[in-house]
Amino acid sequence: MALLKNNAVIDDPFADATGRETIPASGPVLVDLDQWQSHREQLLQRTEPVGVKLRSDQPPESIAEDLHSIALIALEFPVFRDGRAYSYARLLRGQYGYSGEIRAVGDVLLEQLHFMERTGFDAFELESDDPLGDMQVASADFGVWYQPAADGRLSAVQLRHRAG
Amino acid sequence: MYRYDEFDHKLVAERARQFRRQVKRRLSGELTEDQFKPLRLMNGLYMQLHAYMLRVNVPYGSLSSRQLRKFAHIARTYDRDFGHFTTRQNIQYNWIKLEDVPDILEELAEVEVTAIQSSGNCVRNITSDHYAGRARDELADPRVYAELLRQYTILNPEFSYLPRKFKIALTGSPRDRAAVALHDIGLRMHRNEAGETGFEVLVGGGQGRTPFIAHTIREWLAPEHLLSYVESILRVYNMYGRRDNMHKARIKIIVNQMGLDRYRELVEADWEQIRDSVLKVPQAEVDRINAYFEPPEYECLADIPDELNDVRARIPEFDQWMSANVAEHRVPGYSIVNISLKAPGLPPGDMTADTMDAVADLADRYSLDEIRVNHRQNLSFVDVRQLDLFTLWKKLKLLDLATPNIQTVSDIICCPGLDYCNLANSRSIPIAQDLSRHFVDVDHLALVGDFTINISGCMNACGHHHVGNIGILGVNKRGKEYFQLTLGGSSDENASLGDRLGRALPQDEVPAAVETIVDTYLAIRLDGERFLDTYRRAGIAPFREAVYNPVQARAVA
Numbered sequence: 035m036a037l038l039k040n041n042a043v044i045d046d047p048f049a050d051a052t053g054r055e056t057i058p059a060s061g062p063v064l065v066d067l068d069q070w071q072s073h074r075e076q077l078l079q080r081t082e083p084v085g086v087k088l089r090s091d092q093p094p095e096s097i098a099e100d101l102h103s104i105a106l107i108a109l110e111f112p113v114f115r116d117g118r119a120y121s122y123a124r125l126l127r128g129q130y131g132y133s134g135e136i137r138a139v140g141d142v143l144l145e146q147l148h149f150m151e152r153t154g155f156d157a158f159e160l161e162s163d164d165p166l167g168d169m170q171v172a173s174a175d176f177g178v179w180y181q182p183a184a185d186g187r188l189s190a191v192q193l194r195h196r197a198g
Numbered sequence: 199m200y201r202y203d204e205f206d207h208k209l210v211a212e213r214a215r216q217f218r219r220q221v222k223r224r225l226s227g228e229l230t231e232d233q234f235k236p237l238r239l240m241n242g243l244y245m246q247l248h249a250y251m252l253r254v255n256v257p258y259g260s261l262s263s264r265q266l267r268k269f270a271h272i273a274r275t276y277d278r279d280f281g282h283f284t285t286r287q288n289i290q291y292n293w294i295k296l297e298d299v300p301d302i303l304e305e306l307a308e309v310e311v312t313a314i315q316s317s318g319n320c321v322r323n324i325t326s327d328h329y330a331g332r333a334r335d336e337l338a339d340p341r342v343y344a345e346l347l348r349q350y351t352i353l354n355p356e357f358s359y360l361p362r363k364f365k366i367a368l369t370g371s372p373r374d375r376a377a378v379a380l381h382d383i384g385l386r387m388h389r390n391e392a393g394e395t396g397f398e399v400l401v402g403g404g405q406g407r408t409p410f411i412a413h414t415i416r417e418w419l420a421p422e423h424l425l426s427y428v429e430s431i432l433r434v435y436n437m438y439g440r441r442d443n444m445h446k447a448r449i450k451i452i453v454n455q456m457g458l459d460r461y462r463e464l465v466e467a468d469w470e471q472i473r474d475s476v477l478k479v480p481q482a483e484v485d486r487i488n489a490y491f492e493p494p495e496y497e498c499l500a501d502i503p504d505e506l507n508d509v510r511a512r513i514p515e516f517d518q519w520m521s522a523n524v525a526e527h528r529v530p531g532y533s534i535v536n537i538s539l540k541a542p543g544l545p546p547g548d549m550t551a552d553t554m555d556a557v558a559d560l561a562d563r564y565s566l567d568e569i570r571v572n573h574r575q576n577l578s579f580v581d582v583r584q585l586d587l588f589t590l591w592k593k594l595k596l597l598d599l600a601t602p603n604i605q606t607v608s609d610i611i612c613c614p615g616l617d618y619c620n621l622a623n624s625r626s627i628p629i630a631q632d633l634s635r636h637f638v639d640v641d642h643l644a645l646v647g648d649f650t651i652n653i654s655g656c657m658n659a660c661g662h663h664h665v666g667n668i669g670i671l672g673v674n675k676r677g678k679e680y681f682q683l684t685l686g687g688s689s690d691e692n693a694s695l696g697d698r699l700g701r702a703l704p705q706d707e708v709p710a711a712v713e714t715i716v717d718t719y720l721a722i723r724l725d726g727e728r729f730l731d732t733y734r735r736a737g738i739a740p741f742r743e744a745v746y747n748p749v750q751a752r753a754v755a
């Protein structure tokens with residue numbers, strides 16, 4: 035499993051404590067929503083970054099209040115066909131104004147990377163021999179987009195009517 | 199018609215190239231069939247009983263003669279010389295090879311046609327009134343909004359993996375020819391109290407195994423907010439639509455479970471946040487698209503009822519065709535001509551490559567190069583000079599395309615059924631063929647008048663049986679094909695779902711049962727009543743009696 039961020043394969047700085055009995059006392063850590071809710075006070079006091087992982091049936095509304103204290107939100111694709119997380123990412127980037135890391139985890143595959151990136155994901159946990167190559171292939175498909183999304187690319191409509 | 203600009207061209211070319219890459223990855227084994235399936239579906243490629251089927255979009259039903267010629271070419275080069283027009287303003291090719299598909303998509307792209315999202319759990323081809331821009335009763339032309347929605351939904355990154363397929367239809371006329379109440383989103387243009395034109399927005403309509411007529415989620419929406427409002431409806435659906443059971447995954451189910459009010463609350467809350475975002479449709483874009491839909495330069499002509507009546511008096515066949523297949527145009531001296539793809543004995547909606555070419559030639563000559571495809575599996579020429587009607591009729595007749603049966607008992611909607619489809623319980627095309635051979639007497643068709651018969655080969659309802667005046671559904675009983683009849687369905691502005699007539703019938707009893715229903719209607723109808731009116735007044739009892747208890751029914755009568 036490789037973690038891809040900003041066009042580089044990196045070591046995951048977060049210790050994955052999801053589903054575990056105990057949460058490490060120090061260091062950046064990733065917890066699940068249950069853990070977040072039951073240990074919220076302690077987790078909010080940590081000085082090191084905390085991430086929360088949401089299953090695809092857990093809309094980000096559940097952590098909306100705390101987003102400013104959460105450095106990473108991992109959104110799970112239990113199977114690549116389950117597209118709920120695309121909307122969660124858009125809500126986080128749009129309505130909630132979240133600027134931390136949004137990481138795609140689970141069944142994350144080359145053919146969906148571009149949609150993920152467009153909806154606001156900026157980190158990808160990929161099962162692949164060549165994650166960088168996959169990202170390059172996925173990003174090379176399109177040079178024009180019909181609708182605005184969370185990636186800041188201008189849509190065809192915006193380009194057609196750009197002032198000047 | 200809308201024409202692609204550089205952006206449209208680029209995107210469609212890129213999409214075709216992307217699919218070539220995906221096919222390559224599939225053939226080399228890098229993609230499993232499970233991973234490839236949604237990708238091919240979103241490029242229109244379906245696995246049927248015997249081969250791949252490719253479904254190509256005709257956005258909002260509008261087709262140029264050049265595009266139709268390309269359809270003929272595809273049929274000839276890559277298929278078995280024919281194509282099949284469906285109920286969703288699509289054409290389907292039934293015998294396609296996977297390796298050919300990237301080439302076909304590139305050929306289609308040359309004439310600005312795609313198969314993008316004609317299948318799959320995404321937003322499908324946007325459909326609309328096939329008389330758009332030409333109908334006399336039209337309030338506003340819906341095509342500009344259909345085109346905006348087409349672009350907005352194509353490759354939408356957020357909504358490409360929805361719980362299930364998603365269909366949007368629009369109408370700009372009070373007379374609904376696009377069945378908008380049977381769509382996931384239906385958009386109906388009308389005026390608010392201030393006299394401004396906008397949309398009534400409906401959600402949650404659909405057919406399939408659990409049919410629903412759509413509910414109004416918003417009475418009036420300003421056109422500039424169309425995209426943001428649709429986005430909010432889609433977002434709520436994407437987040438809350440059911441994914442545990444594909445038969446419960448359409449928006450109609452979640453709207454029904456949640457309740458319309460709750461669904462509306464969620465939509466409106468989301469929409470408040472985005473209504474004034476970049477999704478607000480700029481007037482410049484509306485104007486740009488609208489320019490393509492400017493009315494053509496019509497000649498200054500007058501209606502010619504007297505001349506036409508002369509010919510009609512002399513030639514009864516022409517008269518029958520005029521009554522059944524020709525509709526009013528908004529411009530004097532012009533008419534709309536419906537081309538029946540339902541000649542007796544032929545599979546509804548099928549067309550050979552040669553016939554497509556011939557129709558394209560006729561469109562050049564008699565209909566300003568444009569052809570419309572409608573949801574009843576027929577075609578229309580929407581700009582025919584009345585002076586040309588007689589000549590055009592003769593030419594259509596030579597092609598067997600002038601059967602005077604539009605919106606009559608033999609104008610049958612029919613899904614592919616067991617001849618092609620791997621979900622089917624029964625065949626459906628042979629039933630349609632039997633019925634169309636049964637009802638060949640055109641005087642009788644005219645006497646019976648306004649009628650719809652819709653046939654589906656299974657409860658997925660691709661043949662819209664729920665909304666046929668007579669619906670026919672193929673069921674499987676102990677390994678044998680039977681047919682369940684429903685009565686009273688309608689897909690127009692007063693949409694309704696049909697009621698079950700009684701136990702299912704074997705195939706050879708279907709034509710007689712339909713005939714009995716028709717005869718019963720003729721016997722009890724009041725002056726000026728269509729079948730639907732009679733049914734709504736008299737109820738199902740007289741029809742049920744006549745079909746299942748013929749002896750008693752006759753004794754009483």
Ligand code: SF4
Pocket residue numbers: 613614615616619620621622623626654655656657658659660661
């Ligand atoms: S209604 Fe059933 S048989 Fe007919 S095309 Fe649809 S799935 Fe196939």
